[in-house]
Amino acid sequence: MVGLTRVPGLLFGGDYNPEQWPEEVWAEDVRLMAEAGVNMATVAVFSWSRLEPGQGEYDFGWLDRVMDLLHAHGVAADLATATATPPPWLVRAHPEMLPVTADGVRLEFGSRQGYCPSSPVYKREIVRLATAMAERYRDHPALAMWHIGNEYADHTLECFCPESARHFRTWLEARHGSIDGLNAAWGTSCWGQHYTGFDQVEPPRTAPGPVNPAQVLDWRRFCSDALLELFEAEKAALRRVTPELKVTTNFMSILHGLDYWKWAAAEDIVSDDAYPDPADPSSHVGIALSYDLMRSLKQAPWLLLESSPSAVSWREVNAPKPPGMMRLHSLQALAHGSDGVMFFQWRQARYGPEKFHSAMLPHGGTETRGWQETLRLGADLGRLAEIAGTHATAEVALVLDWDSWWGLEAPESMPSNRLRLKDLLLSWYRPLHARGIAVDLAPPGRDLSGYKLVIAPNLYLGGEELLSYEGELVVGPFSGVVDVNDQVRDGGAPGPLRELLGVRVDEWWPLPDGTAQKTDLGTASTWAEWLRLDGAETLAHYRGGDLDGLPAITRKGRATYLSCLLDDVTPVLDEVLARAGVEGIEVPAGVEAVRRGDYLFLLNHTTTQQRIALPGAGADLLTQTAMSGEIQLAPRDAIVLKETR
Numbered sequence: 299m300v301g302l303t304r305v306p307g308l309l310f311g312g313d314y315n316p317e318q319w320p321e322e323v324w325a326e327d328v329r330l331m332a333e334a335g336v337n338m339a340t341v342a343v344f345s346w347s348r349l350e351p352g353q354g355e356y357d358f359g360w361l362d363r364v365m366d367l368l369h370a371h372g373v374a375a376d377l378a379t380a381t382a383t384p385p386p387w388l389v390r391a392h393p394e395m396l397p398v399t400a401d402g403v404r405l406e407f408g409s410r411q412g413y414c415p416s417s418p419v420y421k422r423e424i425v426r427l428a429t430a431m432a433e434r435y436r437d438h439p440a441l442a443m444w445h446i447g448n449e450y451a452d453h454t455l456e457c458f459c460p461e462s463a464r465h466f467r468t469w470l471e472a473r474h475g476s477i478d479g480l481n482a483a484w485g486t487s488c489w490g491q492h493y494t495g496f497d498q499v500e501p502p503r504t505a506p507g508p509v510n511p512a513q514v515l516d517w518r519r520f521c522s523d524a525l526l527e528l529f530e531a532e533k534a535a536l537r538r539v540t541p542e543l544k545v546t547t548n549f550m551s552i553l554h555g556l557d558y559w560k561w562a563a564a565e566d567i568v569s570d571d572a573y574p575d576p577a578d579p580s581s582h583v584g585i586a587l588s589y590d591l592m593r594s595l596k597q598a599p600w601l602l603l604e605s606s607p608s609a610v611s612w613r614e615v616n617a618p619k620p621p622g623m624m625r626l627h628s629l630q631a632l633a634h635g636s637d638g639v640m641f642f643q644w645r646q647a648r649y650g651p652e653k654f655h656s657a658m659l660p661h662g663g664t665e666t667r668g669w670q671e672t673l674r675l676g677a678d679l680g681r682l683a684e685i686a687g688t689h690a691t692a693e694v695a696l697v698l699d700w701d702s703w704w705g706l707e708a709p710e711s712m713p714s715n716r717l718r719l720k721d722l723l724l725s726w727y728r729p730l731h732a733r734g735i736a737v738d739l740a741p742p743g744r745d746l747s748g749y750k751l752v753i754a755p756n757l758y759l760g761g762e763e764l765l766s767y768e769g770e771l772v773v774g775p776f777s778g779v780v781d782v783n784d785q786v787r788d789g790g791a792p793g794p795l796r797e798l799l800g801v802r803v804d805e806w807w808p809l810p811d812g813t814a815q816k817t818d819l820g821t822a823s824t825w826a827e828w829l830r831l832d833g834a835e836t837l838a839h840y841r842g843g844d845l846d847g848l849p850a851i852t853r854k855g856r857a858t859y860l861s862c863l864l865d866d867v868t869p870v871l872d873e874v875l876a877r878a879g880v881e882g883i884e885v886p887a888g889v890e891a892v893r894r895g896d897y898l899f900l901l902n903h904t905t906t907q908q909r910i911a912l913p914g915a916g917a918d919l920l921t922q923t924a925m926s927g928e929i930q931l932a933p934r935d936a937i938v939l940k941e942t943r
């Protein structure tokens with residue numbers, strides 16, 4: 299049982315904002331934390347203005363007392379560097395550090411994350427504060443890990459101010475070497491954009507018409523890197539003082555804005571904030587995909603650092619979690635490799651934009667349903683302690699590449715704006731998930747040789763990385779289209795994959811909204827292609843319409859190509875799974891089956907009792923009961939079966 303930190307077992311707790319409460323309340327907080335089995339609290343995330351009310355005037359006293367109290371009650375601290383919101387005095391002294399939109403509007407103070415990612419002042423000040431925090435708490439026994447910033451890119455992903463422009467130019471010079479290099483990469487001969495100096499280059503601000511897509515692609519890369527520089531600067535400051543302590547920053551599930559492969563490589567622990575919508579009966583599927591990404595980022599256990607006990611406060615309508623759902627969703631994160639369950643937040647706020655966001659300890663106190671659910675989960679996590687540190691393996695990988703994603707979803711210049719990467723990923727993930735088949739996510743450059751089946755739902759950009767993979771391969775539509783600079787491959791798609799797949803795309807055939815295109819293996823909407831065979835055989839033809847009789851799905855050797863977005867990929871998937879020799883776990887619809895090491899999680903996401911034939915025998919850790927054969931799983935209930943070998 300090796301945990302993520304020195305805290306044994308699974309981590310349990312949440313964001314703790316004691317500065318929002320009088321000190322008398324703190325004693326009750328820690329007493330109730332101990333009662334619920336809380337062993338970790340995230341502190342000081344937005345505390346900069348309270349820790350440093352004026353430049354260099356630190357007020358650590360209150361946080362010292364909080365840290366002492368936590369420690370005295372057996373609660374470790376995921377201590378934030380407190381840099382997520384710069385204080386008003388800093389912003390007023392340097393108003394140029396507030397972010398500017400693409401339309402040139404400078405955003406005001408009064409919310410959070412009010413900083414330009416390229417501001418040298420902000421960067422200098424966060425390094426100073428992180429250093430002060432590290433020096434203050436380096437030897438504090440409560441300190442278990444560092445929480446750098448908070449949800450990078452949540453409110454501030456990009457800034458279009460002159461400072462950002464300078465930073466962007468430096469980044470571009472490093473990437474392209476010279477202005478000629480940039481001109482070639484960006485194809486500036488189009489629309490008269492030829493530059494003669496880097497000083498003429500700007501971020502892609504709002505322009506009269508569509509902005510050069512290669513410029514936008516580099517901007518997306520730059521924005522991810524610029525925020526990562528901030529993270530790295532704080533990490534370096536912390537490492538100087540506390541080299542042995544692990545660092546994390548909380549990710550935001552599967553997110554377009556940041557290249558999480560790059561980010562995860564910079565952290566010691568991957569952590570995630572996950573907020574599936576309780577009102578969406580299929581939200582557990584999308585979130586499972588995110589959890590599998592988190593596990594795959596470092597191919598190791600990760601941490602659910604934020605989730606909501608019940609309702610959030612930022613949707614149009616904030617549905618609560620009905621009884622049992624919070625527990626079920628928490629167990630789901632564990633099934634997919636989290637080494638704990640943490641929430642936003644410990645005590646429900648009485649003011650501010652999140653006063654209606656649920657918490658582990660609701661406004662109504664210990665009499666509430668919410669508190670009873672907190673106690674129940676705490677007890678369950680205690681029973682599951684032995685799963686900490688165990689890892690799930692998968693035979694199937696879904697390829698995910700941020701460059702490709704950014705290129706694919708570039709605004710204004712694509713054959714169709716309807717082709718969205720998450721839809722493409724989910725079209726495969728959904729049936730895999732329903733079949734109880736474990737899935738890893740993988741960047742195209744990772745060694746894929748350990749997988750029996752690799753599916754690239756879309757690789758708009760690149761593609762050559764797949765050539766070395768020798769197993770069963772499926773490639774989705776609109777792949778191998780452009781190179782790293784978003785320039786179309788000579789001879790057309792699928793570019794570097796042409797020979798492997800044995801096909802050529804003559805023409806994109808996006809399907810207008812509300813229309814569909816039939817194939818022998820199901821109906822496509824959104825997307826189709828006019829395909830020519832060049833060595834492949836046809837598995838399914840298009841039927842009807844202008845594409846009638848043309849190949850829709852093809853195969854050459856071990857490589858299958860889908861030129862369309864099928865509404866249901868099941869027939870193709872079942873066939874390739876059989877070819878690859880991948881088997882799942884049979885469960886009723888709405889029941890999720892996930893293996894993590896020796897443990898089989900069965901999670902009933904439906905509101906009815908389900909009959910399940912267990913694939914093996916073992917003991918349910920939650921109820922300490924031996925089980926085999928057929929079992930009944932109550933609505934929104936779960937079992938965690940320790941399988942006997």
Ligand code: GAL
Pocket residue numbers: 448449452571573604606610611642652655
């Ligand atoms: C996260 C954030 C938390 C809290 C939470 C509410 O985005 O990190 O501070 O705002 O959402 O759901």
